[in-house]
Amino acid sequence: MIKIDGKGVSQKILAYIRKEHDILKEKYGRSAGLGVIIVGDNPASKVYVNNKIKACENVGFYSETISLGGNITEKDLIKEIERLNKNNKIDGILVQLPLPNHINELKITETIFPEKDVDGFHPLNIGKMVIGDNTGFLPCTPYGIIQLFEEYGIDPAGKDTVIIGRSNIVGKPAALMLIQRGATVQVCNTKTKNINEKLKNADIIISAAGVPNLIKGTDVKEGAVVIDVGINRVKGKLCGDVNYEEASEKVGYITPVPGGVGPMTIAGLIKNTFKSYINKVEK
Incomplete structure (x- = not known):
C-alpha cells in the first residue's frame, strides 16, 4: 500500500510556482x-x-x-x-x-x-472542460486529484471508476476529467442502490460524500486506488469517508485525511491563479 502524500506534492508544486513567479515578477x-x-x-x-x-x-x-x-x-x-x-x-x-x-x-x-474564475466554476470554464479545451480553468479539487494521479503514475485509462458525490464542486467535474482521460466512470451518491457491490468492482474510488466510515475495508478490492475527499469531524478529530485503517490493508494507493486531497485543492487554486497571471502579463 502506498499512502499518497498530498501535502508533499502540493509543497513541490508551490515551490515551483514561487520560483517561476519570482522571475516573472522581476520581469513585469x-x-x-x-x-x-x-x-x-x-x-x-x-x-x-x-x-x-x-x-x-x-x-x-x-x-x-x-x-x-x-x-x-x-x-x-x-x-x-x-x-x-x-x-x-x-x-x-x-x-x-x-x-x-x-x-x-x-x-x-x-x-x-471567466478569465478570473480561478475556482473553475463559471459555465464557460465548465464548458471548456467538457470539450477538453485546456485554455480554461479546472475546478480546484478534481484538478488536484488529477495532479496526484500524474505524480504517482496512476493512469485512469480503462479503469472502472466509482465516484460517490454528484456536486458541481467535486463529483461532476471529477467525472468529466476522468472521462477525458479514458476512465469508465459511474457517478453514485448515498441513495445509489447496491453501492457496495459497485465499490467492490472499482479500480478507482473517489468519495466526496461527507459521511464518516461510509467505505469500509470490505467495500474495496485488492490493489484499488482510493481517493478520500470527505472531511468530517468525529469526536474532535478530522476523518474522511473511508475507514483508513481497514482500507489501507487492501488498497494499492490511498489518500489520508488530513494531508491528502485538501492541500492539493489549494495547489490547484494557486496554479489557476498563476495561469491567469501569465495569460495577462505575457499577452
Whole structure:
C-alpha cells in the first residue's frame, strides 16, 4: 500500500510556482493577485480562506480578502465582485462557498469574469472542460486529484471508476476529467442502490460524500486506488469517508485525511491563479 502524500506534492508544486513567479515578477513589475470574498461567519469557511491566503503569501502573490456580513444583499455582493473584475492587480477571484440561502450561487459564479474564475466554476470554464479545451480553468479539487494521479503514475485509462458525490464542486467535474482521460466512470451518491457491490468492482474510488466510515475495508478490492475527499469531524478529530485503517490493508494507493486531497485543492487554486497571471502579463 502506498499512502499518497498530498501535502508533499502540493509543497513541490508551490515551490515551483514561487520560483517561476519570482522571475516573472522581476520581469513585469507586478505580482500575481488573488481576491477572496467570504460571506458570513462559517468557521470552516474561515479556515479554508486562511489556508488559501497563507498559500498566496508562501508563493509571493498579492492577496485581498473581503469579509462581508451574512445578511449582505445579492446586489451588494455582485458590486464587490464587479470591483474585483475591474481591478488590474487581481488575476483570480474566489467567492468562498457555501453562501447564505438568500443568495443565488449560480448568479454569483456567472458574475465573475471567466478569465478570473480561478475556482473553475463559471459555465464557460465548465464548458471548456467538457470539450477538453485546456485554455480554461479546472475546478480546484478534481484538478488536484488529477495532479496526484500524474505524480504517482496512476493512469485512469480503462479503469472502472466509482465516484460517490454528484456536486458541481467535486463529483461532476471529477467525472468529466476522468472521462477525458479514458476512465469508465459511474457517478453514485448515498441513495445509489447496491453501492457496495459497485465499490467492490472499482479500480478507482473517489468519495466526496461527507459521511464518516461510509467505505469500509470490505467495500474495496485488492490493489484499488482510493481517493478520500470527505472531511468530517468525529469526536474532535478530522476523518474522511473511508475507514483508513481497514482500507489501507487492501488498497494499492490511498489518500489520508488530513494531508491528502485538501492541500492539493489549494495547489490547484494557486496554479489557476498563476495561469491567469501569465495569460495577462505575457499577452
